Amino acid sequence: MPTIKDVAVKAQVSIATVSAVLNGTRPVSEPTRLRVEEAIRQLGYQPNRMARGLKQRKSQMIAHVLPSVMNPFFPAMLKGIEDIAYEADYSVLICNTEMDEKRIRRYSQLLLEMQTDGVVITAPGSDAIHELARSLREHGVPIVALHGPRSMDYVDRVLVNDEECGYLASSTLAKHGHQEIGFLGVDGSTTSRLRYQGFIRGLQSHGIELYRDYVLLGQGFSQEEGYRLGQMLFSNPSSWPNGIVAANDVMAIGLWEAALNAGLEVPEDVSLIGIDNTLASIMRPQMASVEIPTYEMGRLAGEQLLARITKNQEGTPVTIRLDPRLITGHTVQSRG
Amino acid sequence: MPTIKDVAVKAQVSIATVSAVLNGTRPVSEPTRLRVEEAIRQLGYQPNRMARGLKQRKSQMIAHVLPSVMNPFFPAMLKGIEDIAYEADYSVLICNTEMDEKRIRRYSQLLLEMQTDGVVITAPGSDAIHELARSLREHGVPIVALHGPRSMDYVDRVLVNDEECGYLASSTLAKHGHQEIGFLGVDGSTTSRLRYQGFIRGLQSHGIELYRDYVLLGQGFSQEEGYRLGQMLFSNPSSWPNGIVAANDVMAIGLWEAALNAGLEVPEDVSLIGIDNTLASIMRPQMASVEIPTYEMGRLAGEQLLARITKNQEGTPVTIRLDPRLITGHTVQSRG
DNA sequence: AGCGATAATCAAAACGTTTACGTGTTAACA
DNA sequence: TGTTAACACGTAAACGTTTTGATTATCGCT
Numbered sequence: 001m002p003t004i005k006d007v008a009v010k011a012q013v014s015i016a017t018v019s020a021v022l023n024g025t026r027p028v029s030e031p032t033r034l035r036v037e038e039a040i041r042q043l044g045y046q047p048n049r050m051a052r053g054l055k056q057r058k059s060q061m062i063a064h065v066l067p068s069v070m071n072p073f074f075p076a077m078l079k080g081i082e083d084i085a086y087e088a089d090y091s092v093l094i095c096n097t098e099m100d101e102k103r104i105r106r107y108s109q110l111l112l113e114m115q116t117d118g119v120v121i122t123a124p125g126s127d128a129i130h131e132l133a134r135s136l137r138e139h140g141v142p143i144v145a146l147h148g149p150r151s152m153d154y155v156d157r158v159l160v161n162d163e164e165c166g167y168l169a170s171s172t173l174a175k176h177g178h179q180e181i182g183f184l185g186v187d188g189s190t191t192s193r194l195r196y197q198g199f200i201r202g203l204q205s206h207g208i209e210l211y212r213d214y215v216l217l218g219q220g221f222s223q224e225e226g227y228r229l230g231q232m233l234f235s236n237p238s239s240w241p242n243g244i245v246a247a248n249d250v251m252a253i254g255l256w257e258a259a260l261n262a263g264l265e266v267p268e269d270v271s272l273i274g275i276d277n278t279l280a281s282i283m284r285p286q287m288a289s290v291e292i293p294t295y296e297m298g299r300l301a302g303e304q305l306l307a308r309i310t311k312n313q314e315g316t317p318v319t320i321r322l323d324p325r326l327i328t329g330h331t332v333q334s335r336g
Numbered sequence: 337m338p339t340i341k342d343v344a345v346k347a348q349v350s351i352a353t354v355s356a357v358l359n360g361t362r363p364v365s366e367p368t369r370l371r372v373e374e375a376i377r378q379l380g381y382q383p384n385r386m387a388r389g390l391k392q393r394k395s396q397m398i399a400h401v402l403p404s405v406m407n408p409f410f411p412a413m414l415k416g417i418e419d420i421a422y423e424a425d426y427s428v429l430i431c432n433t434e435m436d437e438k439r440i441r442r443y444s445q446l447l448l449e450m451q452t453d454g455v456v457i458t459a460p461g462s463d464a465i466h467e468l469a470r471s472l473r474e475h476g477v478p479i480v481a482l483h484g485p486r487s488m489d490y491v492d493r494v495l496v497n498d499e500e501c502g503y504l505a506s507s508t509l510a511k512h513g514h515q516e517i518g519f520l521g522v523d524g525s526t527t528s529r530l531r532y533q534g535f536i537r538g539l540q541s542h543g544i545e546l547y548r549d550y551v552l553l554g555q556g557f558s559q560e561e562g563y564r565l566g567q568m569l570f571s572n573p574s575s576w577p578n579g580i581v582a583a584n585d586v587m588a589i590g591l592w593e594a595a596l597n598a599g600l601e602v603p604e605d606v607s608l609i610g611i612d613n614t615l616a617s618i619m620r621p622q623m624a625s626v627e628i629p630t631y632e633m634g635r636l637a638g639e640q641l642l643a644r645i646t647k648n649q650e651g652t653p654v655t656i657r658l659d660p661r662l663i664t665g666h667t668v669q670s671r672g
Numbered sequence: 673a674g675c676g677a678t679a680a681t682c683a684a685a686a687c688g689t690t691t692a693c694g695t696g697t698t699a700a701c702a
Numbered sequence: 703t704g705t706t707a708a709c710a711c712g713t714a715a716a717c718g719t720t721t722t723g724a725t726t727a728t729c730g731c732t
Contacts, residue, residue, distance in 0.1 A: 025690085364680075
């Protein structure tokens with residue numbers, strides 16, 4: 001690989017001049033600039049980013065810390081970040097935490113060793129995650145919490161209005177005349193709690209009674225949990241809700257299966273609506289859901305991060321909150 | 337950030353010694369080693385990877401070049417690669433090509449500038465992709481083609497047996513007594529062609545006639561194309577296949593919708609089977625499909641790449657080919 | 673005591689950039 | 703004609719590592 005020195009020799013100038021034409025950091029006369037550019041072309045020279053990074057204490061890399069790229073909720077966010085990074089000539093490092101404390105700590109180290117210029121954190125709050133954020137901040141690495149822990153209010157955040165998600169879901173069922181409405185959520189999850197609060201507001205604003213027996217919380221946002229909770233919900237053959245909101249699409253699908261296994265037709269016997277639209281609009285028949293603009297959120301997070309990196313290093317943290325959008329599907333049917 | 341020099345001062349040794357205990361590149365006496373380790377701990381020292389990389393001409397980074405992480409076929413592969421990389425203390429850079437020539441070329445440059453130690457390419461063959469591979473090879477960067485162009489036989493490859501995918505799909509329909517079997521594929525795609533070949537073999541080995549009118553090729557592996565081709569297939573109300581193989585799950589779902597819109601029941605009127613199982617086993621009712629072990633393929637690609645990087649730089653290219661597996665679902669019903 | 677061998681450590685030169693500072697040349701002006 | 707400002711460019715010192723010879727101390731042996 002040719003170095004800047006080779007270019008300098010070939011163009012009969014000093015390396016400082018080559019650097020100048022490369023970065024435009026100071027004026028270079030037309031003729032020499034052309035000579036240098038020609039030399040660069042002929043040698044196929046490409047600057048070495050490690051050397052540059054060493055000198056400038058920057059890597060031109062940002063990282064995305066997320067639970068797992070295999071979870072269909074995240075790839076669109078990652079893509080949004082990457083698109084922004086690409087335009088600004090940054091690369092994206094990917095860090096799957098798998099919710100594993102050890103793994104988070106290792107990545108925490110790695111990101112510092114790599115001189116990562118900024119980090120987007122998309123992960124539920126945990127000791128390790130907060131420790132990671134603290135450590136990065138201490139070393140001056142900008143952070144954006146993308147759909148991250150609400151408690152991380154000391155950094156920029158990009159969030160969806162989760163409360164509104166729940167509201168849209170339950171009021172949709174309400175508008176279709178459902179009176180007994182259930183909710184499937186996840187215990188200990190802030191996201192689930194917020195969606196539940198919105199769910200309640202939806203009921204109240206339509207004057208609908210809340211049946212506590214129809215609110216079930218499980219251990220995770222998985223299809224299995226959706227199925228398990230669904231079974232519980234339908235175990236009493238004399239009484240079940242005729243409309244159910246699930247805290248996310250994957251749970252809703254598990255729930256759907258439970259309904260089918262209990263001999264119920266969807267939406268004839270029971271209406272279903274999910275949240276997040278990772279899968280709802282792909283399914284056939286299409287499922288009702290509340291779309292979360294994950295790609296757009298990724299872009300915004302990327303933009304905010306780059307702004308911090310290149311512009312106002314300091315400044316009070318901002319919070320960007322996007323609104324969800326209802327997706328009508330074929331799993332909600334009007335009652336009475 | 338403390339540097340190796342700070343550690344050296346604190347431990348009262350030279351930086352060379354610190355480096356020695358860090359990397360174990362040569363013996364250090366017990367007492368000094370302990371002093372150095374203590375100094376490292378107290379200062380919270382972390383080596384600077386850019387500096388190390390500059391000196392060693394290595395970055396400890398590998399890249400995954402893929403069409404788009406939003407395509408559900410790829411995240412599992414990426415995850416497999418990342419898992420292997422993580423274990424070996426490598427980081428993964430992500431490069432979405434979007435099938436865009438310009439973007440591929442930019443990434444081609446970037447990967448060299450970054451001193452990427454190795455690259456996994458998961459992308460259909462195109463001029464730009466081959467140019468990228470050539471350029472990387474020229475600079476001694478190991479490459480693994482993961483589900484990549486068949487024509488890239490000059491590098492290590494990890495593939496699924498695509499022909500077998502098609503075979504499994506069509507023989508499943510055959511075994512269920514279908515006689516008029518259709519195929520939805522993609523024009524100009526090697527993957528689609530191989531699956532079609534297997535499809536043909538499946539028909540032949542069951543003594544079933546091929547109806548050319550029931551073989552339709554579209555422009556891409558999308559749901560829209562699946563729907564469009566499906567419409568064409570069902571446009572003649574007097575004659576349509578009673579079993580159809582789609583070249584991937586997403587197309588199969590589009591096809592499914594077309595069938596519903598044409599007033600056909602699945603699987604009562606027409607049986608469907610997809611390929612790749614990105615979505616089939618999530619759907620309700622579950623769709624029949626042929627599973628491709630994408631996560632495992634990603635791991636194998638990662639392993640092979642790291643082996644090239646750290647061990648036998650040279651050596652004749654190897655090809656690893658994995659077998660697909662049938663996923664039974666509720667979209668195939670026996671006939672006659 | 674003198675010698676060579678061995679082990680432990682150090683000093684300094686790389687790696688390929690950027691950048692602060694210095695130097696020379698030209699043009700403008702009094 | 704000298705002084706000064708502007709411009710174009712070069713020199714050399716960083717950045718934080720690894721690595722290649724030295725160098726020193728210790729020991730065994732004659």
